[in-house]
Amino acid sequence: MFVTYPQTKTYFPHFDLMFTAYPQTKTYFPHFDLQHGSAQIKAHGKKVAAALVEAVNHIDDIAGALSKLSDLHAQKLRVDPVNFKFLGHCFLVVVAIHHPSALTPEVHASLDKFLCAVGTVLTAKYR
């Protein structure tokens, strides 16, 4: 998906959407301007999307590719694991809205599997 639709790298709506659909996720960003489409949300969404691209490019070793991010989440950020499911879900919703025909059941399953794997890697060092 990132290869076929490189513009996905600039999709920041998934974070904005997550804050609206799952307002409790905002508790991790008290230092952000959380108005819709704020510069901080956009920048953060872009950062996350870039990490996902990195993971896609190393799909056979996601743990290796995201090792530093995994450390960061375990030691500093400590985002509760449930939230990775929320973000993954919002990401899928954004894809569904923008590329409905591309999101066949097989692609949906693949993407979901990938996003779950990323979440697992990011929380792998929690304990």
Next chain:
Amino acid sequence: MLIVYPWTQRFFDSFGNLSSPTAIIGNPKVRAHGKKVLSSFGEAVKNLENLKATYSKLSELHCEKLHVDPENFRLLGDILVIVLAAHFTKDFTPACQATWQKLVGVVAHALAYKYH
């Protein structure tokens, strides 16, 4: 909870030494906080018909000032059930557990209710 789900320590930087299970168990601030939280559960039991109102201010506090992800309320609830099970062993019947799961569920829900 601080031991089993160590990422929950993120809210307690001011509590001092949480570096090991022994440190956590012996930490006076942890003990005091546990007492506060359990007392609050006691209030819940006394106000079962009116939980949302009972927890309204606490809910706002946890959202607006403490910035606590409500998932933590669910985690704490599960830990409480396990502690009760270990304490009461065979007296902690399935019916008991079901009731307690329901209670911790509604408390978590009430605490998350004012989140925005």
